[in-house]
Amino acid sequence: xxKPEIAIVGGGPAGLSAALSAVRQGxxxxxxxxxxxxxxxxxxxxxxxxxxxxxxxxxxxxxxxQKLLAALQEEGNGKFDPRVNTTxxxxxDDGVLLLEKEDRAELIQPWKIIxxxxxxxxxxxxxxxxxxxxxxxGAVQTLMNVYGIKPGTRVLMIGAGNIxxxxxxxxxxxxxxxxxxxxxxxxxxxxxxxATKVRxxxxxxxxxxxxKKAYGCDSVExxxxxxxxxxxxxxxxxxxxxxxxxxxxxxxxxxxxxxxxQAGCEQQYLPELGGYVPLRSEKMQTSLSHLFVAGDAxxxxxxxxxxxxxxxxxxxxxxxxxYAENVEALNETFSRELEELRSGPAGAKIRQGLSxxxxxxxxx
Amino acid sequence: MLEKTGVPxxxxxxxxxxxxxxxxxxxxxxxxxFQSIPCDPCRYACRQEAIKEFKDINDLPVIDHDLCNGCxxxxxxxxxxxxxxIDDTYSEKEGLVKLPYEYLPLPRPEEEVxxxxxEGWEVCSARVVKVxxxxxxxxxxxxxxxxxxxxxxxxxxxxxKGGA
Amino acid sequence: xxxxxxxxxxxxxxxxxxxxxxxxxxxAYEGETIAAALHAAGVRVLxxxxxxxxxxxxxxxxxNCSSCLMQVNxxxxxxxxxxxxxxxxxxxMQQGRGEIVEKT
Numbered sequence: 001x002x003k004p005e006i007a008i009v010g011g012g013p014a015g016l017s018a019a020l021s022a023v024r025q026g027x028x029x030x031x032x033x034x035x036x037x038x039x040x041x042x043x044x045x046x047x048x049x050x051x052x053x054x055x056x057x058x059x060x061x062x063x064x065x066q067k068l069l070a071a072l073q074e075e076g077n078g079k080f081d082p083r084v085n086t087t088x089x090x091x092x093d094d095g096v097l098l099l100e101k102e103d104r105a106e107l108i109q110p111w112k113i114i115x116x117x118x119x120x121x122x123x124x125x126x127x128x129x130x131x132x133x134x135x136x137x138g139a140v141q142t143l144m145n146v147y148g149i150k151p152g153t154r155v156l157m158i159g160a161g162n163i164x165x166x167x168x169x170x171x172x173x174x175x176x177x178x179x180x181x182x183x184x185x186x187x188x189x190x191x192x193x194x195a196t197k198v199r200x201x202x203x204x205x206x207x208x209x210x211x212k213k214a215y216g217c218d219s220v221e222x223x224x225x226x227x228x229x230x231x232x233x234x235x236x237x238x239x240x241x242x243x244x245x246x247x248x249x250x251x252x253x254x255x256x257x258x259x260x261x262q263a264g265c266e267q268q269y270l271p272e273l274g275g276y277v278p279l280r281s282e283k284m285q286t287s288l289s290h291l292f293v294a295g296d297a298x299x300x301x302x303x304x305x306x307x308x309x310x311x312x313x314x315x316x317x318x319x320x321x322x323y324a325e326n327v328e329a330l331n332e333t334f335s336r337e338l339e340e341l342r343s344g345p346a347g348a349k350i351r352q353g354l355s356x357x358x359x360x361x362x363x364x
Numbered sequence: 365m366l367e368k369t370g371v372p373x374x375x376x377x378x379x380x381x382x383x384x385x386x387x388x389x390x391x392x393x394x395x396x397x398f399q400s401i402p403c404d405p406c407r408y409a410c411r412q413e414a415i416k417e418f419k420d421i422n423d424l425p426v427i428d429h430d431l432c433n434g435c436x437x438x439x440x441x442x443x444x445x446x447x448x449x450i451d452d453t454y455s456e457k458e459g460l461v462k463l464p465y466e467y468l469p470l471p472r473p474e475e476e477v478x479x480x481x482x483e484g485w486e487v488c489s490a491r492v493v494k495v496x497x498x499x500x501x502x503x504x505x506x507x508x509x510x511x512x513x514x515x516x517x518x519x520x521x522x523x524x525k526g527g528a
Numbered sequence: 529x530x531x532x533x534x535x536x537x538x539x540x541x542x543x544x545x546x547x548x549x550x551x552x553x554x555x556a557y558e559g560e561t562i563a564a565a566l567h568a569a570g571v572r573v574l575x576x577x578x579x580x581x582x583x584x585x586x587x588x589x590x591x592n593c594s595s596c597l598m599q600v601n602x603x604x605x606x607x608x609x610x611x612x613x614x615x616x617x618x619x620x621m622q623q624g625r626g627e628i629v630e631k632t
Contacts, residue, residue: 034591036612046536048443048504050403052421058405058441060502060536120592130595132572132585139589139609147564148531148539173467173535187367192399193444195370200521202484205370218583219572304402344422346401468535503536 004030004081006317007097007110009088009259012040013303014295014310015116016068019080021314021330023072025323028079029314030110032099034087039065040118042303044141046173047166050191054337055304062145064303091115091259095290112290112317115260116310119253119274119296124158127213133220137167137250144174152246156223157181159250160205162302165194167250172201179244182209184228191346211247212239220245253300263291272353274300279359282335284313287359292317301350308338371482372398381517382429382450391434391451391460394517395425396482397444409441436462436496440504450516459513460493463520464504470495471507471524479511479519487511487518529568547617554619562608562619563589563596574598574608575622598622603629 006022008015011033019031037043045061056064072080083099090098097113099106121136123129135143135151137159143149155176157168160183168178181198186208188195195205212224212234227238254275257267265278266287277299278286285292294313295306312334319327342350366372382392393414395406400422407415407425414431415438436449439462451460461479471477471492479490494508511519531539542558549566556565563574563586573583574596584595591610600606601618604626608619 034610048405048502050401050443052402052404053408057403058409058443062537121588130577130582130584132574132583135586136588139587142589143564143567143586144531145537147560147568148534148537148541149564149568150529150531151567174531175468188370191401191444192366192370193397193401193442193446196372196396196482197445199370200480200482200484202480204484207368219585340421341402343420344400344402346399346422466535468533 001096002106002108004028004108004110005321006030006112006114006314007032007108008114008116008314009091009097010040010116010118010295010297011035011038011082011084012116012118012295012306013042013064014118014297014306014313015040015114016065016072017307017310018114018116018292018294018314018317019310020068020071020075021311022318022323023076023079025315025318025325025327026079027318027321027323028081030081030083030108032083032086032088032097034085036085037065038069038082038084041138044138044145045166045303046145046170049303051302051304051341052337055307055341061303088259091263091291093262093264093288110290111321112292114284114292114294114310114313114317115257115278115297116293116295116306116313117256117259117297119300120256121249122252122254124211124249124251126211128215128220131214131216131220132218133216133245134214134247134249137163137248140167140246140248141170144170144176150174150176151248152244153177154179154244155246155248156211156242156244157248157250158211159183159252160185160188160190160195160207161250161252162190162194163253164248164250165190165198167248168198168203169194169201171248172198172203176246178203179242180225181205182211182225183207184210184232186230210234214247220247223247253296255297255300257297260286260291260293260297263288265291265293266358268358270299270353270356272349272356277357279357281359282312283316283331284309285316289320299350299353302341305338305341305350308334308341312338366398369483372396377517380427386429387450387452390453391436391449391462392429392432393427393434393436393438393447393449395427395442395447396520397425397442397446400424403443406438406442406447409438411435411437436506439464439506440501445504448520452513452516454510457512458510459516461490461509461511461516461519462506463509463522465507465521466504470497470505471522475524477509477522477524479509479515480521480523481518482520484521486523488515490519490522529570545613545615547613547615547619549619550621556613558612560613562598562600562611562613562617564609565613566608566619578624597626599626
């Protein structure tokens with residue numbers, strides 16, 4: 001059985017950043033991803049990122065993976081082993097990982113594992129939600145931005161968080177009409193500049209609205225909306241019908257923590273962080289000392305913080321193996337970056353969630 | 365209310381509108397960014413250092429209108445596409461608006477278009493003067509439109525005549 | 529339904545491949561998944577629910593939801609949303625849960 005020094009599960013922003021941080025310390029890193037290319041959700045993000053220069057602000061998400069990969073090639077020193085088209089099927093309590101690639105299985109027992117498996121999209125229950133034409137926002141982005149295929153002609157976007165607002169804008173760029181964005185909450189949840197961009201493109205944003213049902217014979221032909229009162233109950237008599245052929249769900253993300261459950265990591269349910277999240281220290285180390293976590297698998301946030309969490313996890317996974325040069329100074333820098341990203345009003349929810357994490361994990 | 369509609373209200377716009385005295389001097393940038401979020405690339409986009417130092421990454425950008433020369437370098441650097449340049453001195457009747465435009469097809473100079481406001485409503489007729497699309501703008505072209513001067517703080521988008 | 533010109537992305541499509549879907553020829557570009565190619569060809573219904581036979585289609589695009597399971601080259605329960613389309617593939621809508629086929 002191969003025993004790589006560090007195995008990282010997931011090659012998105014957190015995983016790539018963790019790999020770079022770890023190879024810079026001198027550790028040997030295997031980066032495993034089930035997709036044919038590395039980059040995770042970055043490969044679909046055509047918009048410019050926020051944050052600061054260190055998190056690639058004003059650089060388009062799609063351009064970030066190649067920057068990280070170039071750095072990994074240059075600084076890897078032969079210690080970077082990327083494995084694409086490879087799925088991690090199991091993460092066992094003895095530290096063994098089961099890998100699958102093209103119907104072949106492989107067992108490895110890394111010294112340290114970093115789980116950076118990202119998030120899965122939440123579902124919204126409503127009659128007709130299984131009709132062809134109801135897509136997750138990620139699926140719409142994949143069709144448009146990876147394959148260059150329009151998802152449909154008239155879209156109803158459900159959710160005015162960052163994903164709903166950004167994907168609506170991307171639909172416009174792909175030449176697809178967005179008939180409306182609806183949001184159950186009384187306020188827009190995403191960055192207001194994203195909302196302004198779609199408003200000036202003529203897309204209405206209807207807060208305190210929800211979908212009552214989707215209708216259509218073999219696929220979506222329309223949706224019935226209704227207003228919600230302050231208790232999130234449907235207001236009778238406010239139904240309106242919208243003719244659309246795509247209903248896009250952008251109603252939140254849940255951390256993908258299956259491998260952590262399987263391994264036996266302690267988890268805690270914290271809605272502010274997206275649901276069940278593993279307990280972890282400031283070093284992004286879980287309740288099992290050989291397992292670290294970073295990115296949306298640790299808590300639902302932005303790509304910028306995913307990258308910094310990855311840097312921290314990579315640093316300490318390597319340090320634990322003896323590659324501890326400069327660890328305090330680097331940790332100081334990374335922690336300050338994370339604190340900065342979370343310090344404003346936009347970070348209030350995350351800070352609250354983290355402060356409730358058992359075991360006194362990091363509070364910013 | 366901005367948080368409910370995505371559209372800044374008149375008071376918010378007034379706060380970031382340059383003074384009449386400054387508008388008489390030539391083109392100037394306006395930043396329509398009203399929410400504290402961790403974001404600061406605009407700070408580094410200005411060669412005149414007219415965007416004031418951020419004490420904290422969540423600070424709202426503040427433009428020193430006296431240092432700003434309206435060059436527009438910042439327009440394509442704002443991830444929120446929230447920066448515009450207005451020029452009240454373009455001509456006697458017309459002003460110039462420079463706005464970010466990330467759609468295809470790009471308009472052509474001299475093309476007549478319809479000026480649209482932040483709510484997506486038609487405001488006025490407008491004419492395309494220039495379309496900047498150099499590589500340095502990284503796929504955020506900047507379109508220069510002439511509009512009646514009274515609509516400089518209104519027009520933030522446009523529609524091609526005969527459909528988008 | 530394919531996008532020709534995009535303001536941000538330059539779609540570098542590979543060479544064309546042809547596969548059959550329920551007996552009809554479908555064109556795809558190398559690198560596209562079977563589900564993406566079918567979507568571009570206007571195919572919306574990818575499977576049916578087992579009990580009530582309700583139509584199901586593309587949903588997650590990432591191999592998680594099992595709405596897109598089809599029979600490909602005789603193999604059942606293939607997640608076509610993560611399976612690249614290849615020249616000569618024989619793709620068929622699956623009825624029911626399929627069978628376990630022993631590989632020789």
